[in-house]
Amino acid sequence: MIKENDAERRKVNADVWHNAGYIGNDVKVVLLDSGGDARDNMEDWYHEPVEDYDEHGHSTNVGFVCREFAPGVQIYVMENNDEGHQWVLDHLDDIDLINVSMAGYSGSTVPSYVERYKELDIPLICGSGNDGYDAQVSYPAAYDFTIAIGALHLGNGGAGAYYANQGEALDAVTYSNIYVQRDDGHTFGVTGTSFSAPMATGMLACWMQWRKENGLGRPTREETRQFVHENCRDIQDEGFDWETGHGLFCLPAEIPQIEEPQPEPKPEEDVKGEEDEEMEQTFKDVRKGFWAFQAIGYLEKHGYIGGYSDGTFRPNEGMERGQFAAVVYPMVKEIERLKEEVKTLRQQIN
Known part of the structure; x- marks a missing residue:
């Protein structure tokens, strides 16, 4: 992880979970994206199981952001096509989360590759889109079977990013302007809901590890949505003046405890x-x-x-x-x- 993202990790309590050992270990995330090769500093955890890419692309940075908030997660990137869908079907038992950072489709033309994921009860986290709509979330985030994530901008006083779509379909927001790193050590910020979505996915991966280690297993899509809603912080007093959505998604400030069942008196x-x-x-x-x-x-x-x-x-x-x-x-x-x-x-x- 790089220090440039420390402030964001603190604000959403990711540092608390990381310090407790919940970093996304044994959690597998699929990126349905436009493709992109791993940088040298990503090769141990960024996988291209369907197609080998020759150049860095959009998903390269999406994967890096996810890993900044779940430094133990394993990421599998593939394009939104039949081959990618088949790989997901072949590995259903191994996949914990699916991140879709591509947005902007209208409801009438959204490709069937997104709709067919409705039948798979795997949490699908999607960026809300960057069209600046006040009351409309772009597809595929607009579907009721996805978890729609909008964006805040930490460098803008915590206010809503001007470009990020919002509306009643929005489930939560996370930060944009997250930093990524090249192999030569240079860091630069990436903005857009394309990168707020994988931040949420990374935090959910930490929660997924906690669930697995406590024998709770992979949550359903609606259980995941409920967890997001229940752990959103009201930030209207901090410059966030949107009237819809559930606020800033944060991990719980304290690690949940599982009570041991008490034996019946004998x-x-x-x-x-x-x-x-x-x-x-x-x-x-x-x-x-x-x-x-x-x-x-x-x-x-x-x-x-x-x-x-x-x-x-x-x-x-x-x-x-x-x-x-x-x-x-x-x-x-x-x-x-x-x-x-x-x-x-x-x-x-x-």
Whole structure:
């Protein structure tokens, strides 16, 4: 990542997620774009699976912007044609997000290559277009099955970029004027909703990694849209005076926590050691926090139960009747011994 984009990352809390390790690892993004070759500094994560391009192009910079906000993501670029569509169909289980930064088509002439993605429940993030419309979003962002992203300009006091289309179909805005870097180290800003869309895609890739690591899997298209809407910041007080759209899309300021499901109370939970003595972990598959940890530790310590030769207890396995008898027998014998001892003490007292 380059320092020129630090301000944008801070303003949308991307730095918080990156510092926590959520950088888009194991997330795959498809760029449906006009094509473009990777720069040397992009070759490890920018892939051209359908066609090898000889020159840098629009998608080169789109991919770079996405990676600035998800520095662990893998990007696959292809043109909006039958070959690209077939590649997507062949890799549906591997694709997490699709970014479309090409805009400007009218509703009556929009190519079918965009419409056919409606049937695939993969989040489709699209730039709203750069026609300066006050109440109209360009296609394909205007479709209800896409997530339409407009643009702000950080260098313009946070106000809406004059060229960015807006309207009721707008789902959110992110920043434009994001910097990219050539192989010789020179950096330059790229503007337009073509580059605000991949910023949103990059942030969503960080969230995708979080979901995967917490066992939540890839979200549906509408779950993704809801996440975007719920995490938009009202910026009207900062010069953003548009009346439509949901504000600036930001990642949550704190990483969400997944609550561990609590086990149902069981009678064994009441079994304690002597004066609630603290048990040490004896079996490698019975850790502290397991509902029967104290009971298992106590019974093992006092010789009533044992484990397997591999150091496990296997607490969730069933017990045969013979095993049950073998476990209960020494306990019953001990109870009988104590009863006799109590009986003897009472006789002595009397």
